[in-house]
Amino acid sequence: MIDREDAMDLRRLAYFVAVAEELHFGRAAARLAIAQPPLSRQVAQLEADLGIILIDRSRSQLRMTQAGTVLLEHARDVLERLDRTEREVKRIGHGFLGHLRVAFVGSATYGVLPNIIKAFRLAYPDVELTLSAMNNAELKRAVIQREIDIAVARPSLDDEELKAEPLHHEPLILALPATFASAQARPIRLAGLKSNTFVLYPRKPRPSFADYILKICLVEGFIPKSQVLAQDFQTAISLVSVGVGIALVPESVSQSERPGAAFCAYEGSNPGASLSLNYRRDNRMPHLFNFLKIAQKLIRHARD
The missing domain is CATH 3.40.190.10 (Periplasmic binding protein-like II)
Structure with missing residues (x-):
């Protein structure tokens, strides 16, 4: 029985695609920045694992077999989807894509918070930003239960699970x-x-x-x-x-x-009255820290 992990090794699949598109081992090796002998061995090993011939080497010019043509079509799709998934995962991992939930007390809709939200949306347009108004008790419950990521409270939320960052103080x-x-x-x-x-x-x-x-x-x-x-x-x-x-x-x-x-x-x-940004101490999502950085930058700019 064929071991699927060995048969469809992604590296060998990428090597095969390069050879199939170039129809030349030398050019494919140069494109992949590897030596030609190991490239030839990897493609041959893929054929051995599958038990079929993918590339006809009997002539002076390489030619694809019917099986090789079908594999090329699907291999391109697999590698493209993998590449797209990797890019998307990295964007989420760096906070450029995904979802951030922010809730705030009603009076926070005046002053600095609207400018922070505008700046965040400008810097991270692909992040879905969910906004809602709550009182302090609702904010505390929601952030502790992970229903929201950031609670903008007045003055702050007191709980050992939460961390509060000063946002703004006014008379x-x-x-x-x-x-x-x-x-x-x-x-x-x-x-x-x-x-x-x-x-x-x-x-x-x-x-x-x-x-x-x-x-x-x-x-x-x-x-x-x-x-x-x-x-x-x-x-x-x-x-x-x-x-x-x-x-x-x-x-x-x-x-x-x-x-x-x-x-x-x-x-x-x-x-006076103070506003604070409150979040769970164990929340390590990059979207949260990107929001905090923008808030801190705007506050420093306002003070200067």
């Missing part, structure tokens, strides 16, 4: 109903707003960014008596725009105009 600002903002004297002190309704987010799970804001209020000596909890950042700003209350938000939020809402700085405790 907090006030989001006010436009009519309310125009009536306020400047500067606005945070403590002076204690009688107003504070719109906080997210509603659940807790603790969350809502509790972070409440701690800032506590530093200023008050706890808002009137609180409205919104499920997410976008809903909170919408409630502010229709006059439900005021909110503390990252400064980058002011880059996007919202009819009915105004943004301004305030006086008082302002520890």
Whole structure:
């Protein structure tokens, strides 16, 4: 019985294709950058393994047998597919092809993250980039369970399985109903707003960014008596725009105009808001590190 591994050795197959296309052992050897005698032996061994004659050597010029012609057609296809597979695997292995899943908190859609995503898509156009919005609790669960590769959280996700890379830090600002903002004297002190309704987010799970804001209020000596909890950042700003209350938000939020809402700085405790890139410590995929490199480059450029 023929050993298929020996009979269809890929190196011998490539040697055979070179001889079949050149119809000359000398030219084929030069093309392959090997000596002619070992080339002749390898082709002869292929014929011996298959038990058939592939190349007619009885004349002054080499000629293909019918079996050799059929093998040449299929050998070209096999070698081409192998070469194509090797190129594709290498591109995936270097992060130029494949799939990267990124999820982020809603407020991250302002500021630096959109520029990072644009730069990554420009540098790696063949990588399928899946984007989704989640709160911190959802981000933590998804990245730990490998449902996403990168979690853009505010401020970061605390878990021994995860690593957090600082992305951006910015001050907090006030989001006010436009009519309310125009009536306020400047500067606005945070403590002076204690009688107003504070719109906080997210509603659940807790603790969350809502509790972070409440701690800032506590530093200023008050706890808002009137609180409205919104499920997410976008809903909170919408409630502010229709006059439900005021909110503390990252400064980058002011880059996007919202009819009915105004943004301004305030006086008082302002520890700011931070964004981070979070990923599993055991995630070694090149796409992840390519994304991190682009993010770090853009952050350095912004600082310079």
